[in-house]
Amino acid sequence: MHEFSWDKEAEDTLSKILNIWPAIIRKSWKEKISNSARLIAYDEKSPKITGDILYRGAVNALPKSYEPLLLRIKSPEEFARKKESQEKLSEKEWLIEIKRWDRPDGENGPKIIKKPSEQNVLAIMTSPRIGGNTDILMEKFLDGVRSKGAKVEKFNLQKMNISGCLGCMKCTEVDLPEICVLKDGMSEVYRKFIEADSVVLGFPVYTGRECALTAAFFDRMHPLRAPIHFPKISTLKRGALIGTWGWPSNDSYNHIIEFQVMLLKLFNVITSEIITACGFWGEYYKKGIIERDQKGLEETFRAGASFVTPL
Template sequence: MKVVAINGSPRKGGNTELLLKTALEPLAQAGWETELVRIGGKNIHGCRACFKCWETKDNRCIFGKDVFNDAFAKVLGADAVILGSPTYFADVTAEMKAFMDRAGFVAMANGCVLAGKIGAAVVAVRRGGATHVFDTMNHLFQISQMVLPGSTYWNMGYGLEPGKVEGDVEGLRNMTQLGKAIDWLGKAIKNAPPYPVQMSREG
């Protein structure tokens, strides 16, 4: 089984990355193939509402000169997806929002291709606003008919300077439990019948 973590932070080696890696550790130990993809700080634009993906239906955005299609292809090839973002004015980064809008639209255009996959959100925060960031990412999972695992608390870690979340013992413990929950859920889904996809716009 495979899990891909999409990092929306422009900081390489920052707190969001540390949290995501902590969540991935128990999955790697359980035999999952893990991959961490950073889109933060890279060229990615928002959805232009051109509806071309509803015409082509090839699991791609017609605007292919940024990092979106490569990152989305990795999501399509995974059983579980973890989205990670730092807190920017009580919301996700611009890069993460751009990825989410296009991922959600392309997925719907192609028959709700994210349905039945596991989705989890992880947030790095200095002090406040993380719950809204967490909700924003979960909204994509829920409208895409994905399955969300729980953990011991909201999936957030506290720290401003790179590496500071390593001092958040509870936050790291929550990430570890999140990884274990994804492993348990993934194994349960693997033995389940196909997800009953329901189209919202057509069919």
């Protein structure tokens, strides 16, 4: 690729961004950001890489969850203002936003054959905050499901005795009735998962990734991927995801949501509905505050109703 000169602002900006990480991984990110900036400069026919081009290159190269850190580098004042806005509630600048993701035209997920009244929907809530905003959002979605007559069974994993995966791999060797050698709450989850027509997963983003119970759930789901058990889930299921996070940007953690979509696909669950909500930070972290977004909750209800309705 054509070599570009760099102005001082670009070099200073890159240095500030690289200081986000420990030195041992800076080289990798330097290459990604620099290559992204070169592509922008080439596309815009710029003779050099400027500070603005470098910054946009970083935005393109980094996961969207780096938005707060990049904003603090680009505009400390704007970062401070945005952070301060979350320390007190304001009707003029309401930060919580519920978003129903766009669905592709045509068939979206496995075709619904059964009537809603004949469908079994399994809901898995992995948030440790029972009655919290993630839980409320899922319940509104499930209200929509129930409104069509579908049967719903919901597991709050926080209330259940579920151990972490031991990595013993016995699940690949022996066809145990309980699926896993650990005889705990997951035994019932396995059974209901196998029987379900659809699966709804709800979780919050903590520390830049899915919460611990979500990770534990997928670890413990591994037995169903074993050849001796996988035929039990050979029929495709429809899936829905409910996710929440703190930073007030409605796409900051889309990559985390998308990764859970791919994990569900490992178990033949094809996600057809995604509902996310952002802005739960500071004063906006209070339990139940999501209920003030009635418009978003109404759309969530409609999503739940359509989730079990044949096209």
